[in-house]
Structure formats: structure tokens, C-alpha cells
Amino acid sequence: MIESLLIANRGEIARRVIRTANRLGIRTIAVHSEADTGLPFVLEADEAVNIGPANPAQSYRNAEAILAAAKSTGAQAIHPGYGFLSENADFARAVEANGLIWVGPPADAIAAMGDKINARNLMAEAGVPVAPGTHDPAATVEAAIEAAAAIGYPVMVKAAAGGGGMGMAVADDENGLRTEYDKVRAFAERMFGDGSVLIERYFPRVRHIEVQILGLADGRVIALSERECSVQRRNQKLVEEAPSPAVDPALRDRIKKAAVKAGEAVGYRNAGTVECLFDPATGDFFFLEMNTRLQVEHPITELIHGIDLVEQQLRVASGEPVTIPERTSGHAIELRVNAEDPKRFLPGPGTITTWVEPSGEGVRVDAGYTEGNVVTPFYDSLMAKLIVFGADRDEAIARARAAVAGFAIAGPKNNLPFFAELLENDEFLAGDYDTGIVSRMR
Structure with missing residues (x-):
């Protein structure tokens, strides 16, 4: 069994992981931003490391700072919780490249499922039912309109790299699709660094x-x-x-x-x-x-x-x-x-x-x-x-x-x-x- 565990997250999920680790006799290390210094998960861990300012990009999404904290505290493994870097394949690879145990799926599985279009195609090949939709990114709004005509309105416009309900919009007709396509694409580029868009059948009552x-x-x-x-x-x-x-x-x-x-x-x-x-x-x-x-x-x-x-x-x-x-x-x-x-x-x-x-x-x-x-x-x-x-x-x-x-x-x-x-x-x-x-x- 793992002997020391760094939790690369905050709040309730960090406390949740600490609770189980304590029961199993595993030493716990919390990492936290300056804004979270007084939260319960910081106080309940066996050790805590301040990894940066409140901005998540400078703390909870700062892979270098988290890996440095793991090295300085002698952590054997990293649990990513949910959100932040939990579904970042590059971070999972970096954890293992640094000789640490990644408490999560293989990086290749994360990468395969992180792109909604790739995931759809993989699932269809495996015999898992998928909704009618595009097999490739809709590179332009015209391509999205052509796909929607074949699929049938209403359609869901999705950021291919999105997750957690983010980067999604419904279009009831061509005019709505033109508007939502541009919004979702811009949002996806800003939030995920990938503007790829998927068009999929929308089911109003599911x-x-x-x-x-x-x-x-x-x-x-x-x-x-x-x-x-x-x-x-x-x-x-x-x-x-x-x-x-x-x-x-x-x-x-x-x-x-x-x-x-x-x-x-x-x-x-x-x-x-x-x-x-x-x-x-x-x-x-x-x-x-x-x-x-x-x-x-x-x-x-x-x-x-x-x-x-x-x-x-x-x-x-x-x-x-x-x-x-x-x-x-x-x-x-x-x-x-x-x-x-x-x-x-x-x-x-x-x-x-x-x-x-x-x-x-x-x-x-x-x-x-x-x-x-x-x-x-x-x-x-x-x-x-x-x-x-x-x-x-x-x-x-x-x-x-x-x-x-x-x-x-x-x-x-x-x-x-x-x-x-x-x-x-x-x-x-x-x-x-x-x-x-x-x-x-x-």
C-alpha cells in the first residue's frame, strides 16, 4: 500500500481523500493556494505546502509547483481529486516520469477520452451506442450547418475538449447555430486552448x-x-x-x-x-x-x-x-x-x-x-x-x-x-x- 500521498486538490474532495488515507495509515500532504490557507483540508493533512497565489493557474493548475511539493515532502503518490489537473494527460505522465504513483487511469486513456470527438469514434468502434453527430471537428460554421442539416435540429454544439457541462449550447435552427458556434468556439479556445467543435443531436427530454x-x-x-x-x-x-x-x-x-x-x-x-x-x-x-x-x-x-x-x-x-x-x-x-x-x-x-x-x-x-x-x-x-x-x-x-x-x-x-x-x-x-x-x- 502507498505510504505517503499528496492530494493535488482542495476543499471537500481533499478532505475526503485525507479521511480515507488516515484510516489506511497513509501520510497525507496537502497543497494549497494563499487564499485557502485556513481551510479544513490544510489543517487536517499531516503536512501542507503553499504552492502559490489564489489564481488556479498559479497554484492548483501549476504542475511544476505541485511536483516540487511532492519532491520536497517525500510523497510517494499523487491523488488529483476532480477538476484542475485530474484529467490532464501531460500531468499524469509528468507524475510518473518523476517516479511517483499516479492515483488515476493511464495517461493514454485520459488523452483518448479528453477529446469528445475522438471519444465518440472510439466508443462507436467498441460497440457502445453514440448519438448521431460529427465524426470530425466542424472546422467552420458552414461545416457545422451542413452537419446539422444531416443530423436534424435541434443540435448540441460542444467544445470537443470541454467537460463538466462547460462549452455546450443548443441550436434550434441555422440562425441559432451560427450564433452558438462562434460562442462555443471562442469559449473553447479561451478555456481549453482548443477551439474544436462537435455537432451532435440534441434530445430535449432525456x-x-x-x-x-x-x-x-x-x-x-x-x-x-x-x-x-x-x-x-x-x-x-x-x-x-x-x-x-x-x-x-x-x-x-x-x-x-x-x-x-x-x-x-x-x-x-x-x-x-x-x-x-x-x-x-x-x-x-x-x-x-x-x-x-x-x-x-x-x-x-x-x-x-x-x-x-x-x-x-x-x-x-x-x-x-x-x-x-x-x-x-x-x-x-x-x-x-x-x-x-x-x-x-x-x-x-x-x-x-x-x-x-x-x-x-x-x-x-x-x-x-x-x-x-x-x-x-x-x-x-x-x-x-x-x-x-x-x-x-x-x-x-x-x-x-x-x-x-x-x-x-x-x-x-x-x-x-x-x-x-x-x-x-x-x-x-x-x-x-x-x-x-x-x-x-x-
Whole structure:
């Protein structure tokens, strides 16, 4: 087993990794920006290194500074968490070139899945269903218009190098495509350094279903149960639940088999997620993307399977065998508590003057902050993940309502009132909802 671990991330995911590492007797090293000096993950690590200013480009995305911190502290391995450098193939290669263990998939798998067009083509070759779309980048708006005419409107305009719901727009007709193509291309060049654009069929009423996979040290790829991720704003997730209320055993088997094919196609190792769009009207599902890292929503899979996914990541990276129970029990829901207003979902950072976490049976809080901390505008607005577990979906929802009511936050804006509203929404309660549920509530 790895003996010392540097966590190249911040906030709740850094605390999450530290918690498991401590239980396994692994020495932990935190790296942090100047803005994060007083956050809990810095204080809870065995050692902490300041790697630069608040700007992520000068700290959490500064590969040289992170590698220097690993060398100076004698770290044996690096866990990238999610976001920042977690899906950067060059960083993964640099970690291993420096004689360190990379707690993640092979760099080649990251690179293969990092480009949405390449990923689509690989998945199609492997027999994984993909939505109608372009096989090559639409190099000009005219090429995009020609592709859309063949695919049929509406279409999704996507940054090929994007991820996490960023760099995406819907076009209902040619005029809309001309506008959105230029916007997405410019955004992609600015954010990802790659202006390549993919055109794909847009499905207005679909569900977002994903499958947790784990590539083992012996070369096998296994699929755990699915997660439902259809409660989204701006194509970014707010609520997840497992298992999905839309998935029956036959569909679950089909999606899991497709997810295993996806992992095997790129020689996947460690934790990853295969994301799909599911059309309830036809029963068809399509590959969306593969996230080559640990997902934000991994706790709900942990709860229904009774496992620790971070521990499994560390075991795979150490070359150790893992034991994953295939059977699941109960129902889990995760609510992403963000520093944003609950109506328009605009960021609302500030100093936390009150922070009282809920407790009780089936309630778990993975938080990156506590009272007295400052939520700055430099990073993602996620403050905590409120996770609940029950014997069935009704019990999980009841516990979620009580936990939302018992979570007291003052200072920054927060979206707890939105969750209170969602947990009384007829569509959500029936389990018969899709990715448009938030817009219909607003």
C-alpha cells in the first residue's frame, strides 16, 4: 500500500481523500493556494505546502509547483481529486516520469477520452451506442450547418475538449447555430486552448444516467450500479441519486455492459465514470462522455454498495486486489450545496458566519468549509455535499428534507432553499423527471 500521498486538490474532495488515507495509515500532504490557507483540508493533512497565489493557474493548475511539493515532502503518490489537473494527460505522465504513483487511469486513456470527438469514434468502434453527430471537428460554421442539416435540429454544439457541462449550447435552427458556434468556439479556445467543435443531436427530454467503473490492476474492468444525474442547471449537476428511478434491471444490465466495453476499449485502470443520455420514450441510451477521474457524486455509489471508492483507488494504484460487492441495497441522494443564490444560481461568495451541519441516521456531509472560512470567487462554488441514505427512495427523500431543514448556513448565499423546493416537487417525487426539470421549476 502507498505510504505517503499528496492530494493535488482542495476543499471537500481533499478532505475526503485525507479521511480515507488516515484510516489506511497513509501520510497525507496537502497543497494549497494563499487564499485557502485556513481551510479544513490544510489543517487536517499531516503536512501542507503553499504552492502559490489564489489564481488556479498559479497554484492548483501549476504542475511544476505541485511536483516540487511532492519532491520536497517525500510523497510517494499523487491523488488529483476532480477538476484542475485530474484529467490532464501531460500531468499524469509528468507524475510518473518523476517516479511517483499516479492515483488515476493511464495517461493514454485520459488523452483518448479528453477529446469528445475522438471519444465518440472510439466508443462507436467498441460497440457502445453514440448519438448521431460529427465524426470530425466542424472546422467552420458552414461545416457545422451542413452537419446539422444531416443530423436534424435541434443540435448540441460542444467544445470537443470541454467537460463538466462547460462549452455546450443548443441550436434550434441555422440562425441559432451560427450564433452558438462562434460562442462555443471562442469559449473553447479561451478555456481549453482548443477551439474544436462537435455537432451532435440534441434530445430535449432525456435523462442523464452514468455508470461508475473501476479498472483493476489485473486488467479487468468492472461496472457498479448507475447514478441518476438529471437535476441540472446550465448542464451542470445539482442533485444525484442512486439507483436511478428510471432504470429497470434489463436496462441496468445493458448500460453496465456498455460501460465495461467503454473502459476496456481504452485499457482503463482506477475509478472512472461512463456518462450516457437515456431517452425514456424509446428506451435507447447513448454515450455522452467518460470522466477519467473520481466523480463529485461518488458517495451515493459508496452508500448503496457499502464500499469506499477512494480506498479502492488507492488499492488499484498500489497493485493490490479489490473486493467490490455487486449487490446493492437502499437508496442514496446527494445535494450539492453551493455558494449561489437559489433562484438564478449566480455565485454568492462571502465569509461563513454560521455553519451548522445536519446529523442523524443516514445523513453524511462532505464539506470543504466550516464557520469562519471565506468562500472566495476564485474556485467552484461547491461548499459541501449533503448525502442521505435510506432503505428505499421514500425514506431517502424524507431524510433529505429533514437534513436540508437542519443545515444552517449564513454569510455566503446558498441553494438550500432550492433543494427544499425540489424535494416537494411532484415530478421529482414521482421519479419521472428529465434534464429540463430545473428550468420548468423556474
